[in-house]
Amino acid sequence: MTGLARNPQLDANGGLRHLLTLEGLPAAVITRILDTAVPFAAIGEREVKKVPLLRGKAVFNLFFENSTRTRTTFEIAAKRLSADVINLNIGASSTSKGETVLDTIDNLTAMDADIFVVRHSESGAPHLIAAHLNATGRSHVHVVNAGDGRHQHPTQGLLDLFTIRHYKKDFRDLSVAIVGDVLHSRVARSLVSGLATLGTPDIRVVAPRTLVPTRVEATGVRVFNEMHKGVAGCDVVVMLRLQNERMKGALLPSTGEYFKEYGLTPEKLALAKPDAIVMHPGPMNRGVEIDSAVADGERSVILPQVTFGIAVRMAVMSIIAGNPGPRE
Amino acid sequence: MTPGLPDAEGTLAALAERMRGGVAPDAAFVGIYSGGAWVADRLATMLGAGHRVGYLDVSFYRDDYERAGLKPNARRSALDFDVAGATIVLVDDVLYTGRSVRAAINELFDYGRPAAIELAVLIDRGGRELPVEATYVGARLSVARDLDIVLSRAADGTLALAAEPRVAR
Amino acid sequence: MRITIEGGRVVDPVAGREHAADVHVADGRIAAIGAKPAGFAAKRTLDARGLVVAPGLVDLAARLREPGFEHKATLESELEAACAGGVTSLACPPDTDPPLDEPGLVEMLTWRAHARHRVRVHPVGALTRKLEGAEITEMAELAQAGCVAFSQADRPIADTQVLMRAMQYAATFGYRVWLRPQDAWLGRGGVAHDAEVATRLGLAGVPVLAETVALATLIALARVTGVALHVCRLSSAEGVELVRAAKAAGVALTADVALHHVHLCDVDIGWFDPLARFEPPLRGTRDRDALRRGLADGTIDAIASDHAPVDDDAKQLPFAEAEPGATALELLLPLTLKWADEARVPLPRALATITSRAGDILGRANAGRIDVGVPADLCVFDPRAAWRVERAALRSQGRNTPFLGLEVQGRVRATLVDGEIVFEQ
Numbered sequence: 001m002t003g004l005a006r007n008p009q010l011d012a013n014g015g016l017r018h019l020l021t022l023e024g025l026p027a028a029v030i031t032r033i034l035d036t037a038v039p040f041a042a043i044g045e046r047e048v049k050k051v052p053l054l055r056g057k058a059v060f061n062l063f064f065e066n067s068t069r070t071r072t073t074f075e076i077a078a079k080r081l082s083a084d085v086i087n088l089n090i091g092a093s094s095t096s097k098g099e100t101v102l103d104t105i106d107n108l109t110a111m112d113a114d115i116f117v118v119r120h121s122e123s124g125a126p127h128l129i130a131a132h133l134n135a136t137g138r139s140h141v142h143v144v145n146a147g148d149g150r151h152q153h154p155t156q157g158l159l160d161l162f163t164i165r166h167y168k169k170d171f172r173d174l175s176v177a178i179v180g181d182v183l184h185s186r187v188a189r190s191l192v193s194g195l196a197t198l199g200t201p202d203i204r205v206v207a208p209r210t211l212v213p214t215r216v217e218a219t220g221v222r223v224f225n226e227m228h229k230g231v232a233g234c235d236v237v238v239m240l241r242l243q244n245e246r247m248k249g250a251l252l253p254s255t256g257e258y259f260k261e262y263g264l265t266p267e268k269l270a271l272a273k274p275d276a277i278v279m280h281p282g283p284m285n286r287g288v289e290i291d292s293a294v295a296d297g298e299r300s301v302i303l304p305q306v307t308f309g310i311a312v313r314m315a316v317m318s319i320i321a322g323n324p325g326p327r328e
Numbered sequence: 329m330t331p332g333l334p335d336a337e338g339t340l341a342a343l344a345e346r347m348r349g350g351v352a353p354d355a356a357f358v359g360i361y362s363g364g365a366w367v368a369d370r371l372a373t374m375l376g377a378g379h380r381v382g383y384l385d386v387s388f389y390r391d392d393y394e395r396a397g398l399k400p401n402a403r404r405s406a407l408d409f410d411v412a413g414a415t416i417v418l419v420d421d422v423l424y425t426g427r428s429v430r431a432a433i434n435e436l437f438d439y440g441r442p443a444a445i446e447l448a449v450l451i452d453r454g455g456r457e458l459p460v461e462a463t464y465v466g467a468r469l470s471v472a473r474d475l476d477i478v479l480s481r482a483a484d485g486t487l488a489l490a491a492e493p494r495v496a497r
Numbered sequence: 498m499r500i501t502i503e504g505g506r507v508v509d510p511v512a513g514r515e516h517a518a519d520v521h522v523a524d525g526r527i528a529a530i531g532a533k534p535a536g537f538a539a540k541r542t543l544d545a546r547g548l549v550v551a552p553g554l555v556d557l558a559a560r561l562r563e564p565g566f567e568h569k570a571t572l573e574s575e576l577e578a579a580c581a582g583g584v585t586s587l588a589c590p591p592d593t594d595p596p597l598d599e600p601g602l603v604e605m606l607t608w609r610a611h612a613r614h615r616v617r618v619h620p621v622g623a624l625t626r627k628l629e630g631a632e633i634t635e636m637a638e639l640a641q642a643g644c645v646a647f648s649q650a651d652r653p654i655a656d657t658q659v660l661m662r663a664m665q666y667a668a669t670f671g672y673r674v675w676l677r678p679q680d681a682w683l684g685r686g687g688v689a690h691d692a693e694v695a696t697r698l699g700l701a702g703v704p705v706l707a708e709t710v711a712l713a714t715l716i717a718l719a720r721v722t723g724v725a726l727h728v729c730r731l732s733s734a735e736g737v738e739l740v741r742a743a744k745a746a747g748v749a750l751t752a753d754v755a756l757h758h759v760h761l762c763d764v765d766i767g768w769f770d771p772l773a774r775f776e777p778p779l780r781g782t783r784d785r786d787a788l789r790r791g792l793a794d795g796t797i798d799a800i801a802s803d804h805a806p807v808d809d810d811a812k813q814l815p816f817a818e819a820e821p822g823a824t825a826l827e828l829l830l831p832l833t834l835k836w837a838d839e840a841r842v843p844l845p846r847a848l849a850t851i852t853s854r855a856g857d858i859l860g861r862a863n864a865g866r867i868d869v870g871v872p873a874d875l876c877v878f879d880p881r882a883a884w885r886v887e888r889a890a891l892r893s894q895g896r897n898t899p900f901l902g903l904e905v906q907g908r909v910r911a912t913l914v915d916g917e918i919v920f921e922q
Binding site for chain 1: 385387388389393394396397398400401402403404405406411412434435437438439440
């Protein structure tokens with residue numbers, strides 16, 4: 001009934017035009033991105049850490065919500081592809097001037113942007129932008145979702161998948177536990193979508209009932225309220241960041257109680273498989289969701305995640321920008 | 329084997345003979361994925377002089393990206409030696425427009441500044457669009473523009489040549 | 498002017514019957530149905546062969562956006578839309594700017610509406626000052642100024658003591674109270690039905706509990722205070738069940754559902770379509786089916802268009818930031834017919850939900866009636882004429898509706914108010 005029933009991220013041939021969500025993204029597309037990220041990961045080890053793929057293209061980092069860390073990884077990725085990078089921290093300033101998101105997009109498109117990397121505090125903002133570009137005959141301009149509200153953070157999800165595949169090779173016999181504030185987590189939503197598409201048989205979310213989204217089971221996960229049951233026998237433990245504003249109030253009583261019940265300590269990690277890896281999207285709250293002994297321990301792959309994140313973002317940008325679409 | 333095409337193994341042997349004595353003893357062979365990588369492996373074995381072998385995937389340096397996008401199945405380039413100051417023999421299966429070689433030379437320079445680069449190809453089919461010439465050639469052929477010369481490798485490592493209709497990209 | 502509407506099928510929603518008859522109008526009233534009265538000479542004859550002659554439609558919620566939101570719509574544009582949609586009486590909620598909490602504002606609105614158009618505009622007064630839920634308004638003054646009922650529009654009264662007193666005071670004078678069951682806290686910040694779709698899309702949820710907890714409170718208070726309660730915009734299966742049980746227990750209450758909720762559910766949000774943003778949110782298919790059953794069995798008395806013209810600037814935003822609501826006056830008839838067709842409800846009963854029963858809730862005895870002697874407010878429509886909902890096809894200044902692109906059946910050919918033809922095509 002509505003105009004947005006089809007996901008605007010795929011073109012008529014099933015090619016990746018924008019990257020907005022991992023939900024519904026075919027396994028072949030996800031695998032292609034992960035495969036392409038492998039050679040990009042090697043570029044970081046070279047004397048010249050750049051390839052000329054996106055020479056002459058303009059990547060606009062459009063951050064309606066500040067995030068220095070994510071913006072930086074996209075900036076490095078774009079620069080390693082030889083693109084020109086323009087950083088715009090829009091924050092609340094443009095909305096207070098009465099300019100809408102789509103006004104901003106129209107203005108920047110007129111400045112010949114090729115890729116918009118969009119971070120927004122509202123779920124669905126990148127979809128709105130992509131649908132607008134598609135509807136106004138500018139589908140050669142691409143949108144990469146760099147995190148929208150509590151909806152998705154697809155490049156984070158892809159780098160998590162890349163990391164898991166790097167260490168565990170195959171998804172088809174894995175148990176993955178995602179622990180923490182699933183309710184507000186775009187990281188969790190992206191990872192669950194990707195894991196399910198790649199055939200992971202056992203995806204668990206572990207959280208107190210206040211932080212579990214309604215009917216989350218419908219996305220293909222099992223819900224555990226107790227940490228020791230949730231991580232038992234897992235191959236991968238993904239810890240989510242607990243945002244400051246959730247640390248007290250009606251969702252949780254205190255960081256202390258949260259750490260006691262859901263923080264990842266060496267004792268709780270011992271319940272997982274002996275070769276289990278520990279992941280975290282960063283930035284970490286040590287002593288809130290994760291113990292330093294685990295974060296810095298030999299099972300932690302948190303720093304490799306960061307490195308892989310650049311390669312995965314290079315892969316995403318080079319695949320979508322290489323899909324030029326019809327030029328009007 | 330397609331009629332009219334030379335035998336790959338015989339051509340490879342001829343190429344190895346031409347290189348023997350011409351190639352610097354410390355030169356490294358760098359094969360361009362995928363056919364060039366097979367040829368480089370075989371040449372290193374046939375010459376038996378301990379030449380190091382590396383591999384390049386030029387997907388990130390191709391000049392048709394804007395038109396055709398990123399090729400699927402890009403592979404990781406692997407040069408396990410210092411390119412700076414090295415003498416390098418680039419190895420490819422078929423030399424045609426010269427664009428892959430251009431991309432490979434550009435990529436090599438992102439690893440360091442080589443002392444010299446030579447080029448060895450199994451087949452030179454003419455049709456150059458860039459000023460590129462091979463130092464060592466296995467065989468020269470004239471082939472219709474709508475055909476691709478494709479190298480394949482059997483499980484035992486034996487190489488074979490075939491002509492296939494060009495697939496538009 | 499004397500008019501004869503000739504050859505149509507007259508639908509009487511009160512009697513629950515339809516029959517072929519001519520309708521004769523004189524001096525603003527229906528002079529006869531059937532045979533022409535002696536000496537009646539029509540100045541104008543409307544050919545209604547193949548058409549339905551029904552009472553003018555009664556809409557329980559149509560935002561005209563005046564005062565305060567003239568950039569979204571004006572009385573002119575929206576009353577034109579009402580006529581084109583066959584709506585001859587409409588109630589406008591008090592969520593204007595300023596809200597309808599003072600007699601002067603109400604008088605101004607009715608005067609301005611009347612000066613421009615014949616369509617009957619019935620303001621619904623604010624139950625509390627500024628709709629803030631703290632102090633009750635001067636209801637007697639407001640009623641005298643023309644308010645047909647008192648409401649909070651979409652702003653619930655959080656303080657249940659205030660709510661009870663407001664009901665007691667309204668009951669003192671026999672005023673009707675129209676309230677949307679909406680807990681002030683449970684759905685706070687929510688923008689979509691709290692279920693699978695909202696979870697997938699990462700949208701903050703409004704649980705069904707936000708409706709049922711508030712509804713249980715409203716029913717308990719109505720029972721004790723004896724106020725005439727009208728429950729607005731039911732959205733959930735559990736809500737329908739509570740209303741059904743309350744009616745069975747003898748509580749004097751009525752209920753309506755918004756037009757969109759009869760047809761749509763949360764899946765229609767698709768990928769964040771802001772056109773599917775409503776308050777209350779579109780709920781699950783099970784809820785929609787229960788609402789339709791509730792309408793069919795009379796648990797729900799009326800369908801309200803819940804017309805809310807929204808400008809593009811307020812709509813083309815990320816889902817949660819987009820203003821809720823859709824233009825609907827011109828869709829009330831075709832979408833009610835669509836429901837009737839799909840649910841196999843006979844035409845007189847289906848039309849009752851947007852004519853006579855809505856008129857009862859409005860407290861206007863003649864509204865939505867087709868009887869000899871009542872004011873000739875009539876809607877003459879072609880039940881089989883198909884048309885496509887498109888921005889350009891709408892007269893309302895609000896062009897945003899999730900039904901854009903849908904082909905519907907039922908086109909108004911003529912609208913009469915007080916015996917005058919106010920719309921014809």
